[in-house]
């Protein structure tokens with residue numbers, strides 16, 4: 653049903669967690685897949701081995717996506733490796749477990765979050781639009797925090813909320829090229845990012861906020877992302893797909 657043979661995909665943050673699971677699932681569906689990551693090349697190499705095991709092309713590039721020159725290099729590599737792009741998944745991001753009241757938020761902390769979670773999506777999506785084919789797909793990974801906020805993580809929530817309005821704006825701009833633009837908004841997901849919280853003393857309190865009683869696996873977020881990249885989702889654009897075990901009953 654989901655057949656992405658002949659499609660060319662790029663996933664940011666593809667070395668670990670949700671991005672790695674998405675890259676591997678795209679490859680299983682038949683797409684050639686490039687992954688971008690910040691620095692952890694041995695993790696990226698493991699993901700690339702799994703991608704190539706599916707019989708498709710896989711390539712990786714270390715690129716700090718806060719840096720416009722690194723983004724330029726990434727997309728030059730993308731053009732060289734695949735000649736174009738059909739699917740772009742903007743997934744790379746950070747979240748700091750340490751709670752910081754806004755009143756005490758250092759400028760550097762705020763800027764790092766905005767640069768990593770928001771400006772990087774602007775830089776990469778803008779570059780992806782110049783390569784994307786007619787009928788292409790953009791999926792941006794937001795968060796429940798983007799819809800309901802996250803006290804003591806206001807900088808994170810602000811970036812994820814901004815991504816939702818980016819999606820709403822961009823979907824209209826891209827419609828003439830039949831490119832769909834959607835967001836996936838995960839709740840708690842069992843990855844390295846959330847480990848300090850999910851393995852800490854507040855674990856039971858967190859699980860109590862999830863009707864399904866557990867965090868998602870990375871693969872359970874990858875499935876909805878790949879759905880939005882597939883022909884099954886051809887008429888869905890400007891949407892937020894909530895994947896949170898019932899934790900945010902709005903959408």
Ligand code: NAP
Nearest residue numbers: 665667669670690691692716717744745795841843845846
């Ligand atoms: P993760 O396991 O911490 O992986 C983060 C990925 O982003 C890694 O591939 C990392 O590369 C890359 N990355 C981080 N900063 C980067 C930068 N400056 N430039 C380029 N790449 C960078 O995270 P995850 O849990 O899979 O999260 C993926 C996305 O889902 C994020 O946008 C996150 O906000 C969102 N999300 C996660 C959860 C959750 O509970 N985990 C919930 C809601 C939303 P390296 O491996 O090289 O460091």
